[in-house]
Every structure is written in structure tokens, then in C-alpha cells.
Amino acid sequence: MSTATKFENQVVCTMDDLIAQSGVCVYWQGHQIAVFYLPKETPKIYAIGNHDPIGKANVLSRGIVGDIKGRLVVASPLYKQHFDLVTGECLEDASVSVPVYSVALAGDKVVIDF
Amino acid sequence: MTAQKIVVVGNGMVGNHYVEQLLASGLDARITVIGGETRPAYDRVHLSEVFSGKNPEDLALCTRDQYKNAGVDLQLGDPVVRIDREGKAVITNSGRSFPYDKLVLATGSYPFVPPIAGNDLPGCMTYRTIDDLGEIRAMARKSKTGVVVGGGLLGLECANALKNLGLDAHVVEFAPGLMGVQLDEGGSRMLRRKIEALDVKVHTSKATQKITKGEKARLKMSFADGSDLETDMIVFSAGIRPYDQLARESGLEVGPRGGIVIDYHCKTSDSDIFAIGECALFGGMIYGLVAPGYRMAEAALSQLTADKVPFKGADMSTKLKLLGVDVGSIGDSHGKTQGSMAYVFSDERQETYKKIVVSSDGSKLLGSVLVGDCADYDTLLQYYLNGIDLPENPESMILPSVAGGAPALGAAALPATATICSCYNVSKGGIIEAIDGGCCSAAEVKAETGASSGCGGCAALLKNVVDSELEARGVSVDKSICEHFAFTRQELFHICKVEKIQSFDALLQGHGKGRGCDICKPAVASILASLWNNYILEQDHVGLQDTNDHYLANMQKNGTYSVVPRVAGGEITPDKLIVLGEVAKKYNLYTKITGGQRIDLFGARVDQLPGIWADLVAAGFETGHAYGKALRTVKSCVGSTWCRYGVQDSVGMAIYIENRYKGLRSPHKLKSAVSGCTRECAEAQSKDFGVIATENGWNLYLCGNGGMKPRHADLFATDLDDETLIRYIDRFLMFYVRTADRLQRTSVWLENLEGGIDYLREVVIEDKLGICAELEAQMDSVVGTYQCEWKTTIESEDKLKRFRQFVNAPDAQDENVVFVQERGQIRPANDDERAEIIARSA
Numbered sequence: 001m002s003t004a005t006k007f008e009n010q011v012v013c014t015m016d017d018l019i020a021q022s023g024v025c026v027y028w029q030g031h032q033i034a035v036f037y038l039p040k041e042t043p044k045i046y047a048i049g050n051h052d053p054i055g056k057a058n059v060l061s062r063g064i065v066g067d068i069k070g071r072l073v074v075a076s077p078l079y080k081q082h083f084d085l086v087t088g089e090c091l092e093d094a095s096v097s098v099p100v101y102s103v104a105l106a107g108d109k110v111v112i113d114f
Numbered sequence: 115m116t117a118q119k120i121v122v123v124g125n126g127m128v129g130n131h132y133v134e135q136l137l138a139s140g141l142d143a144r145i146t147v148i149g150g151e152t153r154p155a156y157d158r159v160h161l162s163e164v165f166s167g168k169n170p171e172d173l174a175l176c177t178r179d180q181y182k183n184a185g186v187d188l189q190l191g192d193p194v195v196r197i198d199r200e201g202k203a204v205i206t207n208s209g210r211s212f213p214y215d216k217l218v219l220a221t222g223s224y225p226f227v228p229p230i231a232g233n234d235l236p237g238c239m240t241y242r243t244i245d246d247l248g249e250i251r252a253m254a255r256k257s258k259t260g261v262v263v264g265g266g267l268l269g270l271e272c273a274n275a276l277k278n279l280g281l282d283a284h285v286v287e288f289a290p291g292l293m294g295v296q297l298d299e300g301g302s303r304m305l306r307r308k309i310e311a312l313d314v315k316v317h318t319s320k321a322t323q324k325i326t327k328g329e330k331a332r333l334k335m336s337f338a339d340g341s342d343l344e345t346d347m348i349v350f351s352a353g354i355r356p357y358d359q360l361a362r363e364s365g366l367e368v369g370p371r372g373g374i375v376i377d378y379h380c381k382t383s384d385s386d387i388f389a390i391g392e393c394a395l396f397g398g399m400i401y402g403l404v405a406p407g408y409r410m411a412e413a414a415l416s417q418l419t420a421d422k423v424p425f426k427g428a429d430m431s432t433k434l435k436l437l438g439v440d441v442g443s444i445g446d447s448h449g450k451t452q453g454s455m456a457y458v459f460s461d462e463r464q465e466t467y468k469k470i471v472v473s474s475d476g477s478k479l480l481g482s483v484l485v486g487d488c489a490d491y492d493t494l495l496q497y498y499l500n501g502i503d504l505p506e507n508p509e510s511m512i513l514p515s516v517a518g519g520a521p522a523l524g525a526a527a528l529p530a531t532a533t534i535c536s537c538y539n540v541s542k543g544g545i546i547e548a549i550d551g552g553c554c555s556a557a558e559v560k561a562e563t564g565a566s567s568g569c570g571g572c573a574a575l576l577k578n579v580v581d582s583e584l585e586a587r588g589v590s591v592d593k594s595i596c597e598h599f600a601f602t603r604q605e606l607f608h609i610c611k612v613e614k615i616q617s618f619d620a621l622l623q624g625h626g627k628g629r630g631c632d633i634c635k636p637a638v639a640s641i642l643a644s645l646w647n648n649y650i651l652e653q654d655h656v657g658l659q660d661t662n663d664h665y666l667a668n669m670q671k672n673g674t675y676s677v678v679p680r681v682a683g684g685e686i687t688p689d690k691l692i693v694l695g696e697v698a699k700k701y702n703l704y705t706k707i708t709g710g711q712r713i714d715l716f717g718a719r720v721d722q723l724p725g726i727w728a729d730l731v732a733a734g735f736e737t738g739h740a741y742g743k744a745l746r747t748v749k750s751c752v753g754s755t756w757c758r759y760g761v762q763d764s765v766g767m768a769i770y771i772e773n774r775y776k777g778l779r780s781p782h783k784l785k786s787a788v789s790g791c792t793r794e795c796a797e798a799q800s801k802d803f804g805v806i807a808t809e810n811g812w813n814l815y816l817c818g819n820g821g822m823k824p825r826h827a828d829l830f831a832t833d834l835d836d837e838t839l840i841r842y843i844d845r846f847l848m849f850y851v852r853t854a855d856r857l858q859r860t861s862v863w864l865e866n867l868e869g870g871i872d873y874l875r876e877v878v879i880e881d882k883l884g885i886c887a888e889l890e891a892q893m894d895s896v897v898g899t900y901q902c903e904w905k906t907t908i909e910s911e912d913k914l915k916r917f918r919q920f921v922n923a924p925d926a927q928d929e930n931v932v933f934v935q936e937r938g939q940i941r942p943a944n945d946d947e948r949a950e951i952i953a954r955s956a
Binding site: 012013017018019020021022024025026027028030032040051055056057058059062063064065066067068069070072073075077078080082 | 597598628629630631632634635636653656657658659660661662664665669671672673720915916918919920921922923926928929930931945
């Protein structure tokens with residue numbers, strides 16, 4: 001993270017903003033964060049950087065989620081590389097990864113730790 | 115030991131095969147190849163396909179770069195004129211000298227032009243090289259009729275070429291029958307009957323005496339029987355003669371009627387000089403087929419190694435399609451073997467002819483003739499080549515199945531020595547070896563062994579052998595769509611249809627495992643849409659959609675989208691054009707005309723899409739499905755309404771077709787076009803389904819493709835009325851939707867469809883599978899439940915919520931999306947420009 005400021009437990013949106021089995025994007029202090037809501041998983045919510053380092057565009061929240069060999073992933077809508085929702089790793093290229101954010105549900109609020 | 119200098123004279127199919135095998139053998143050699151033509155080796159067997167749409171480049175067997183990278187010195191266009199046997203060097207036309215340790219002559223052959231007065235008049239030509247094709251094409255443009263002299267295999271190929279060029283084609287043959295070498299009288303007669311039905315005029319027992327200037331046409335042929343024939347062009351294809359002049363002048367032994375004499379080792383009378391292919395004479399015979407030429411190349415090469423194999427003659431059995439007619443000839447087709455007996459089955463109604471020649475005790479197959487139906491060819495050839503004992507009633511081999519049917523010769527019954535691919539000489543044993551080495555599919559075996567990559571005639575047999583071998587090993591062939599479903603797309607479609615499955619979750623629960631992925635989710639979404647046609651952004655489906663379907667627009671490289679409203683048939687009013695311009699201006703979008711006669715608006719952010727579409731829908735536009743694996747566009751020319759040449763209303767038909775199939779979700783995108791006459795301005799033959807107007811109705815072309823791997827569409831049916839045309843398209847599209855693989859265009863689908871276009875005709879026209887009513891009903895249901903996805907979307911508050919760039923910050927901008935100006939419009943900034951602009955604004 002380039003910014004020196006640390007934000008704790010920021011409410012970024014509400015449950016109502018999320019789409020089940022899919023992603024949305026939240027904007028916080030210049031950061032774009034892709035938030036995925038997977039109601040059948042534990043935990044139910046995941047957050048990674050929205051920037052696709054391979055396609056070089058802010059699009060990961062608009063990818064299809066699923067699992068590859070048991071790892072929860074989102075496929076970039078640009079060139080289809082898979083990013084691990086838990087670790088941020090790119091499955092196709094181990095040298096590439098995206099930031100992962102600590103995210104939780106508090107009632108109907110979506111809370112992220114920066 | 116220093117590397118041997120090997121010089122190969124001639125770069126045709128056989129010469130090239132020799133070089134390929136030499137490179138693969140790992141022998142230490144310095145290779146020089148000298149070819150007379152200016153092109154590297156190409157596939158002469160499929161020459162006529164250039165006239166039915168193939169590019170000459172597609173025929174190439176190798177490239178200059180491949181030779182260069184392999185260290186081969188390739189000299190083209192400067193033919194060898196002399197062999198200095200004493201000094202062991204060849205000298206080219208320009209006087210250059212190339213020394214050799216071993217010399218290989220693969221000079222091939224040239225077309226025989228009978229010594230007839232006038233055979234050199236303008237309009238007389240030959241058919242052998244790619245350059246000949248160019249001349250034939252140029253002459254055909256100035257001609258109405260064309261004659262081929264020669265009713266053999268090459269002559270009929272050539273007649274097909276003339277017919278494809280739109281000429282009134284004639285075949286003139288000296289002998290009483292067509293293909294006299296391969297076919298017996300009965301087979302020859304049936305072939306003639308079928309060819310004449312295709313409107314090729316056949317003249318047999320005609321000895322041409324002279325060719326003079328014609329009165330009504332360019333040329334006039336006068337025959338020995340007093341008759342004559344006028345034509346605009348004549349192509350000689352009356353057999354081949356070996357190119358043996360070089361050998362002859364160098365004092366090598368040649369046959370009395372030409373051909374460089376070779377022994378079992380393919381050596382000429384000079385033991386350092388080999389001859390292979392059509393220039394070589396073995397046992398008094400010239401082998402005018404490619405497979406024996408390849409065997410010679412291999413035999414000649416083996417003489418340089420420890421593992422010497424002799425050339426012992428070759429099987430001349432052949433199977434081919436001439437003018438669309440299946441013809442097969444095996445072994446002793448004329449029944450010349452002493453004591454042999456024949457069984458003949460002739461069906462004049464179906465126009466098929468089959469004969470087998472068997473040994474005197476009826477136990478072995480000696481030969482066969484097949485015309486009109488070659489389905490039994492592969493089996494018969496195996497019986498012949500491997501000396502397999504015939505069944506007690508040999509006639510059952512060729513009788514139609516109502517009489518009990520031919521006993522199936524399973525691939526498992528073949529001995530390991532059985533030749534499966536005669537072009538690349540791959541035996542069943544070789545295939546088993548490849549499978550032992552890890553190949554798990556026919557495609558992998560093909561890549562590994564070369565089997566079926568020559569003429570392709572053995573493709574079905576190869577697949578049988580591979581499948582049966584894999585099955586015998588208990589390998590189930592994995593055709594799973596992805597790790598979540600152990601099914602093909604076709605199987606998933608069937609499951610969803612039969613079990614009336616309406617959601618991905620239900621399908622996954624019942625038939626899959628895990629959570630799904632970006633492969634199976636969109637594929638299943640497409641299947642569900644084809645079957646039930648629900649709104650694709652419903653809660654159950656939205657997470658399955660690729661981003662393009664999710665946002666009903668096409669994502670571009672910087673994450674913005676482009677928008678393509680439907681402009682059916684490419685017809686648009688001035689008012690609607692103005693609306694497009696106004697919308698583009700209002701949202702500052704880049705505009706471009708597409709190849710499909712529509713207008714694409716680029717650079718829209720997710721949050722701008724609903725506004726853009728509210729304006730477009732209000733003006734009467736509908737979504738164009740440019741984002742979906744669905745029907746895209748139906749191009750048209752203006753047709754009979756405006757054009758002086760048009761014979762039908764192509765625009766009207768295009769609009770009807772586009773409106774009928776708009777919104778149909780399919781395994782891949784679908785494109786179509788309608789042309790108003792044979793000038794084909796709408797390019798219908800490059801589409802998944804194309805329609806061309808005729809005086810009497812419409813011709814339907816199927817499974818064409820432009821793009822990465824172009825394919826000319828096949829003519830499927832002719833002179834259809836409106837209603838029949840639509841019925842056939844309904845059935846075709848639904849059959850494709852049901853049976854294709856994920857992301858498989860119709861062109862590839864057809865190429866993988868067993869039985870090809872003929873089978874497709876049986877299904878769609880003759881209703882062989884009895885499913886046409888069902889296919890039509892399914893199409894009616896899709897057509898009846900059409901909705902404009904954008905109209906539905908902008909009417910729903912809830913759905914519009916999805917079109918927020920940031921769910922928590924409606925006014926924030928994506929700083930990464932930066933445009934610059936070019937030619938008066940926006941375009942995405944490149945990396946450097948963007949970095950600079952972002953730095954400046956910071």
C-alpha cells in the first residue's frame with residue numbers, strides 16, 4: 001500500500017449493494033476494491049484489488065467467480081487469468097498477484113480493514 | 115567422417131517427403147534442394163480445391179523458413195540442366211554447380227499433350243501446377259465452355275475445376291469408358307451416369323484429329339468419327355509423362371517409353387544416384403500416386419542407413435471424390451487374376467455400383483470397384499491388404515443392409531501390420547505404439563504419427579482404431595467440459611432438456627461437483643437460454659454471465675464498453691442515423707462502422723450504459739446482441755429493389771431473418787448474410803448461414819466462416835421458396851445449438867460432424883433422425899419469447915443497480931480510464947500517455 005494512512009473497520013457499503021455469486025466494486029480513498037459475495041461459502045465475503053495487473057485495467061469485480069482445484073477464484077474478464085480470492089495469487093503466473101483485503105459483514109454493513 | 119553432401123533435384127510432394135524424412139532420421143548430411151518451380155513444395159493432390167475457395171498458400175507443404183531453419187539450402191526457380199557424373203556435381207540453368215555425394219532425382223512428371231495439330235492454339239492448356247491454375251482461371255473468365263481431354267482421375271478432377279469456374283464443362287476421352295485404369299465397365303458406366311446428371315457432358319471413344327479456330331466459340335475439335343465440338347478452351351489431362359530428360363542426357367538408363375529405371379533400392383544405373391516418385395520406372399511401371407512415391411522416398415533414404423528397406427512396388431488402391439461422386443478402386447479391379455470370380459451389385463435407382471473380385475476358392479478378396487458409395491472401402495481394403503479370410507458369403511460384403519448387412523470388421527480384428535494410413539505408411543502397430551507413448555486421442559495420434567494428415571481418407575478408420583484401442587485399455591476418453599462436469603456440452607444440453615433443468619445450481623447439484631468456473635458457467639447459461647429463453651440477468655443467471663452478457667455491452671481493453679444497436683439487414687432511416695450521432699455526441703463516444711453493417715459506439719463507462727440505452731430505446735432501437743454468443747447480424751445488398759442485377763428482395767429477406775433469430779443464444783456467435791443475386795455482394799458464403807437469390811428462389815449456404823480460419827460455406831440446398839428456406843434454417847440452427855461444443859463455430863462443427871454436409875442434409879432435409887418437428891417447435895418457442903434485453907433492463911430499478919461503477923461512490927471516476935484525441939475522436943490512451951496524463955493531473 002502506498003498510502004501511509006491506515007483505516008480500520010471502514011464501512012464501505014451495505015449488503016443490499018452486493019450481488020450474490022458475483023462481484024461489485026467499492027471506492028475508498030483512491031483505492032478500487034472488488035467485493036465478492038458468495039452466500040454458500042464460509043466466509044461469505046471476499047475482497048481483492050480491482051486492478052487486473054495483466055490486462056492493466058480496473059475490471060476484476062466484473063469477472064466470473066468459481067473454483068479451480070478447490071481454490072476460490074475470479075477469472076479476469078479481459079484475458080481470463082484466475083486470481084485466488086483468498087491469497088490474491090494468479091494461478092497462471094505465480095509472479096503476479098493482487099492485494100487482498102480483510103473484509104467482514106457486520107449486520108448489513110460491509111466492513112473492510114485497510 | 116564429414117557430412118555427406120546430398121542434393122535433391124525437384125521440390126514436389128515426393129522430394130519434400132524425402133527431405134522431411136532425411137531431417138527426421140538424424141543423418142549427418144548437408145542437404146541442397148533444387149526446384150524448377152518458384153514455389154516450395156505444395157500439395158498437388160488437392161489442387162482443384164483452389165477453385166472451390168482454398169488459398170494456394172493453404173496447399174503449401176513447407177516454407178522457405180522451415181527449410182532454412184533446418185539448415186537446408188533451398189534453390190528455387192533455377193532448374194538443373196546437367197549432371198556431371200564424373201565430377202559428381204549438378205549444374206543449373208544459370209551455370210551454378212552443386213557437388214554431391216548422393217544425388218536424388220525427384221523431378222516428377224508433366225502432363226501428356228497428345229500430338230494433335232493445333233494443340234498449341236491460344237485456349238489450349240494443361241493442368242498440373244499452381245501457375246497452370248492461374249492461367250486456367252484467366253482463360254475461364256473469357257470463356258463459356260471448356261473441354262477436358264482425358265477421362266481419367268486427373269481429367270475428372272479438372273472437369274470439376276472447370277465446373278466450379280462456372281463453365282459448361284465437357285470431358286473428351288479416347289477410350290470407351292471413364293477411369294479405365296481403375297474401374298471396370300459397369301463401374302465406369304455408373305460413374306458416367308452420375309457425372310452427366312451433374313451437367314458435365316461426357317464424350318467417349320473420341321479420337322481428336324485436329325484443333326482449329328472455331329466459328330461459334332474460340333476453338334473447334336474435329337474427331338476421327340467425323341463429328342466435332344466447339345469450345346472456348348481445352349485443358350489436356352490425358353496422363354502424365356516422367357521428367358527424365360536430365361537422366362537420359364546424363365546416360366542413366368531410362369525405359370523404352372520413358373522413366374528413370376530404378377531397382378529395389380531406388381538406385382538408378384549409377385549407384386550414387388537415386389530416383390523417386392513419378393519420374394522413376396520400377397518393374398516397368400510408373401507409379402502416378404503420391405503414396406507409392408513416399409514409399410520410394412523412404413526406401414531410397416534407408417539405403418544411407420544401416421536399416422535398409424526395399425521398395426517392392428506399391429498398392430494402387432484409391433478412394434476419392436470426383437465431382438462429388440465417391441469412387442473407390444482396390445487391387446485387381448478388372449478381375450484379371452486367373453480363376454478369379456466376381457460379385458456385382460448395381461442399384462440404378464440409388465445410382466450405386468459395387469463389385470468385389472475374389473479368389474477361385476472364394477476365401478480372399480483380390481479387388482473391388484465402388485461407385486456412388488464408398489462406405490465399404492476401408493473395410494474391403496483391410497481384407498485385401500491383410501489377406502483376411504472372407505466370410506462364407508462374400509456377397510454380404512457389398513449387399514445393402516436390408517439383406518442382413520456386411521459383417522462389421524471391427525478395428526480390433528485388424529492385425530498389427532494392417533496399414534491404416536497409406537499416405538504416411540502408419541500401421542495399426544504404429545498407432546498402438548503412439549498410444550503406448552501417451553497419446554490419448556485421434557488428434558494426438560495424428561500429430562504424433564502423421565496418420566490421416568495426407569489425403570485424410572483414413573480419418574474415420576483412424577478414429578475407430580484409436581477409440582477401440584483406448585477402450586481395450588479401459589481408458590475412458592475424457593471429453594469433460596471442465597473439472598466441474600464430466601460431460602460434453604452436447605450431453606449437458608441433453609440433460610437440461612430432458613430433466614427440464616432451469617438453473618445452474620440445479621444442474622451442478624444433480625450432475626456436477628465443486629462450484630463451477632468461467633468455462634462451465636457461461637456454457638450452461640447459454641444452454642439454459644437456448645432451451646428456456648429466460649431473461650439472462652435474472653438472479654439465478656446473472657453470476658453465470660461473462661462480463662459482456664452481464665453488462666449487455668462489449669468490454670474493451672481499458673475496461674470501458676462498446677454498444678451496438680441492432681440495424682437489421684443494415685437498413686436504417688436518416689432519423690435513426692441522426693439519433694446514433696446524437697447519442698455518441700452526448701456521451702462522447704468513438705464511432706465506427708462495423709463489418710456487419712452496423713454502428714459501434716465505443717468508450718462507455720458501466721454507469722453510462724443505462725442512459726445511453728434509455729435514449730436508444732426511446733428512439734426505437736433494440737439491443738444488437740453484439741456482446742452475446744448469439745445471432746449477430748444479417749448483412750444484405752440492396753437487391754432487386756434498387757439494383758439493376760438483383761433478382762430477389764435481399765434486404766427484405768435479411769430483415770426477416772435477423773428479426774426471426776435475434777436473441778437466439780448459441781454455442782458461439784452466428785453471422786448471416788443475404789445476397790440479391792449471384793454477384794454475392796453481401797458475402798453470404800463466408801457466413802454461418804448465407805442466402806443467395808436465384809431466379810427461382812434462394813440458395814442456402816451453410817457453415818462458412820471469415821475470421822481466423824476462413825471457410826467457404828457449402829451449398830446446402832437450391833432454389834428454395836421463402837417458407838422452405840426458413841424451415842431449413844430453423845432446423846439447422848437448432849441442430850447446431852443442440853450438438854456443438856462450447857465456443858465451436860458452425861464451420862468447425864461441420865468439419866467434426868461425422869458424415870459432413872451429406873449427413874446434415876439427411877438430418878435437416880430428409881429428417882433422418884425424426885427430430886425436425888421438435889427442432890422447429892423449439893425454434894418457435896425461442897422466437898415467441900424474444901425480448902429486448904436492454905428494454906427489460908432499463909425498466910427495472912433493481913437491475914439498473916448493477917450498472918454502478920462503484921456501489922458506494924456514484925461520482926468517483928476510474929482514474930485509470932484516460933482518453934486522448936485522434937482524428938477528431940477519442941481513443942484509449944496508451945500506457946505512456948496515460949502515465950503522463952495521470953502524473954500531470956496529480
